[in-house]
Amino acid sequence: MTERQISQAVIRRLPRYYRYLGELLENGVERISSNDLSKKMKVTASQIRQDLNNFGGFGQQGYGYNVKYLYTEIGKILGLDKTHNIVIIGAGNLGQALANYAAFERSGFLLKGIFDINPTLKGMTIRDVPIRMMEELPEFVQNNDIEIAALTIPKTKAVEVAELLVDNGVRAIWNFAHTDLNLPKNVIVENVHLSESLMRLSYNVNRYNYFNAKE
Amino acid sequence: MTERQISQAVIRRLPRYYRYLGELLENGVERISSNDLSKKMKVTASQIRQDLNNFGGFGQQGYGYNVKYLYTEIGKILGLDKTHNIVIIGAGNLGQALANYAAFERSGFLLKGIFDINPTLKGMTIRDVPIRMMEELPEFVQNNDIEIAALTIPKTKAVEVAELLVDNGVRAIWNFAHTDLNLPKNVIVENVHLSESLMRLSYNVNRYNYFNAKE
Missing domain, CATH: 3.40.50.720 (NAD(P)-binding Rossmann-like Domain)
Known part of the structure; x- marks a missing residue:
């Protein structure tokens, strides 16, 4: 691991990758392309590649990602292999x-x-x-x-x-x-x-009401 | 209110402004400069001015913000004046x-x-x-x-x-x-x-362990 600074935005997304990969594993999926992962997660494929490149990248051009390996490695990055x-x-x-x-x-x-x-x-x-x-x-x-x-x-x-x-x-x-x-x-x-989470929800509900009332 | 697009980053900060202003109100503070609000909230003063300018701005140059007015207006933006x-x-x-x-x-x-x-x-x-x-x-x-x-x-x-x-x-x-x-x-x-929140915590704990072990 290098001392490179990982942005909090990337760190914010890692647990979500981890969750999706865990679900794929449960469903017996062994390999997934960044395009398919992208569709499933509603994140662009280039975003996924960029994010994972922060940690050295885990894919092989044309082969996609090994789900179990990627899941395990992200788990390690998140410190989930320790107690x-x-x-x-x-x-x-x-x-x-x-x-x-x-x-x-x-x-x-x-x-x-x-x-x-x-x-x-x-x-x-x-x-x-x-x-x-x-x-x-x-x-x-x-x-x-x-x-x-x-x-x-x-x-x-x-x-x-x-x-x-x-x-x-x-x-x-x-x-x-x-x-x-x-x-x-x-x-x-x-x-x-x-x-604060509830207030963001409230903001978005009201904003939606406002724009819909105008239409 | 205009139809201008407010970024989710701004919306993410509004509830926190609202909370701080509520605490100032409880403590009887009537007026605050963006500098003082900035120190209290650990956000830059220019960030505060920029964020509030999205909604037309509420301050008067040299006079700072009227705490109660700003609290009420942010409450309205967040939809907290409605049930x-x-x-x-x-x-x-x-x-x-x-x-x-x-x-x-x-x-x-x-x-x-x-x-x-x-x-x-x-x-x-x-x-x-x-x-x-x-x-x-x-x-x-x-x-x-x-x-x-x-x-x-x-x-x-x-x-x-x-x-x-x-x-x-x-x-x-x-x-x-x-x-x-x-x-x-x-x-x-x-x-x-x-x-996912706990995983971010775990990531940061491990990252801290890693860098400290190296020193």
């Missing part, structure tokens, strides 16, 4: 939804702990993982090699808890709290702001 | 998390119904909204002016249910199922693919 220990902070509906999502485990994300401040949840388990109280968090994170934390707590607490996590060695935050976290540059933050 | 009737399909943890998220209501998204196939959930309510069975869906959508449906069901059922919704008048899908929906062009789809 990552993850904790979830906040055992509300969203935290429970994430905890119950078994597919994460298949991609190498191992749920090690769930934390909450609500004492009535103490000792309950989700998929055999016990819910612990926040006081235990610092020691737990240090002792269990926790790399990633999912934050599904209200925004008022999110900044403080994120700092606590980072101070204890967490290096990536999957942030569902509706606020930006101001963390050191070497900490990776992936935001999922659901209300 | 939208929404249903949630799938009353699992994720569906329940969305149903319980009261902030949506404040932005004009009115939860009218929750649907599931599990008969043991029938008649249960979430925030006074009853969970109904899927058989009732077509009539309910037609009779209650449902514009938006959130899909929090497994991918195996998502395509079929999305088509049913669209056939009955739904015009926008907030898709949490891990698949692409192939719907008519006039149907708006906003995807929230959580596992």
Whole structure:
């Protein structure tokens, strides 16, 4: 691997390639041309070739891509061949939804702990993982090699808890709290702001209404 | 409003402007320069001016932006001054998390119904909204002016249910199922693919590991 800078736009598309290739594999497809992959994914064939060339390219002119090889290689680029220990902070509906999502485990994300401040949840388990109280968090994170934390707590607490996590060695935050976290540059933050997603939907619905009303 | 094409990149940033302006309002800030807004949001001031100029601009040279006015106007652009009737399909943890998220209501998204196939959930309510069975869906959508449906069901059922919704008048899908929906062009789809988000996080964690190991 070279130190070449891969644009976030490419990285944004890789998981989608991975998903499509996984579906092809499930359907027993062994080889696919960039044209066919392009039609399936509604991305241009040249876009696909360009994207994959960032990683050295995986196709052979005229032969198309070996689906299994490409799937495996993209998995490696995405780090899915390694395991990552993850904790979830906040055992509300969203935290429970994430905890119950078994597919994460298949991609190498191992749920090690769930934390909450609500004492009535103490000792309950989700998929055999016990819910612990926040006081235990610092020691737990240090002792269990926790790399990633999912934050599904209200925004008022999110900044403080994120700092606590980072101070204890967490290096990536999957942030569902509706606020930006101001963390050191070497900490990776992936935001999922659901209300912003809903606003984009709202914008597009209204824009559609507007143009249709005019016609 | 003109028919000028606004790029999706701008639309992607608007909800974030809206959130920051809302926080300024809560803190009693009446006026802000694009420079100060820029520092707060970590976007360049010229980016902010450019983005807002797409909608006619809202600032006055040397005076900065009137926070309340700008907040209100961006809200209008996003369609948040109107109400939208929404249903949630799938009353699992994720569906329940969305149903319980009261902030949506404040932005004009009115939860009218929750649907599931599990008969043991029938008649249960979430925030006074009853969970109904899927058989009732077509009539309910037609009779209650449902514009938006959130899909929090497994991918195996998502395509079929999305088509049913669209056939009955739904015009926008907030898709949490891990698949692409192939719907008519006039149907708006906003995807929230959580596992792809986690893969981007994984990519960045691994990339960071790689470069740090080299140093």
